[in-house]
Amino acid sequence: MDDGSPPRTPMPEIGTKRSSNRARIVDRHVGAMIRERRIVLGLTQQQLADMIGVTYQQAHKYERGINRVSAGRLFEISQVLGVPVSYFFEGIEEDGGRSAGGRDRMSLELARNFAQIGDQKQKEALSQLARVLANGHAVAA
Numbered sequence: 001m002d003d004g005s006p007p008r009t010p011m012p013e014i015g016t017k018r019s020s021n022r023a024r025i026v027d028r029h030v031g032a033m034i035r036e037r038r039i040v041l042g043l044t045q046q047q048l049a050d051m052i053g054v055t056y057q058q059a060h061k062y063e064r065g066i067n068r069v070s071a072g073r074l075f076e077i078s079q080v081l082g083v084p085v086s087y088f089f090e091g092i093e094e095d096g097g098r099s100a101g102g103r104d105r106m107s108l109e110l111a112r113n114f115a116q117i118g119d120q121k122q123k124e125a126l127s128q129l130a131r132v133l134a135n136g137h138a139v140a141a
Contacts, residue, residue, distance in 0.1 A: 026092065028065030030074070033088040035063040037081045040111040051080045 038048050049059035052073065061067040062077075069077065078085045117123050 023068075024065065026089075027068050029092050030069055030088045031063045031065035033090070034069070034077060034081070036108060037083055037087070038063075039108045040115060041081060042112050042115055048077075048080070052076050 034048075038045070043051075045059045045063065046056045049056045052059070054062075054073075058067065062069050062073075074085055074088060078087065114123065114126065117126070
């Protein structure tokens with residue numbers, strides 16, 4: 001019977017190998033996003049751990065996707081890192097993998113270094129340079 005609602009994608013049954021694998025993929029993705037944001041802000045794992053009231057080891061396990069982050073803890077982490085909870089789920093594809101737009105190590109390093117620049121004019125100049133390079137224009141020497 002058609003009730004007018006969009007067709008639903010069947011979800012794997014709880015407890016199946018497929019649902020378990022999907023949960024691990026999501027846990028790793030959430031952990032990677034926590035790590036990414038922490039690095040962008042220039043925080044160490046120890047600093048993040050102290051801010052959310054867990055041990056360094058626990059923060060490490062969250063970031064690696066070894067331990068699942070509870071909803072309450074994820075909310076707390078989002079507050080500390082200054083992002084909405086939805087940030088941690090950005091880029092998850094329909095198949096549970098990371099999107100092609102996932103950031104690499106160099107992008108994270110660039111963001112961390114940019115955040116540490118204190119002079120606003122230098123930040124604006126660097127941002128303008130990045131825009132020019134991203135658009136494929138040559139920069140005059």
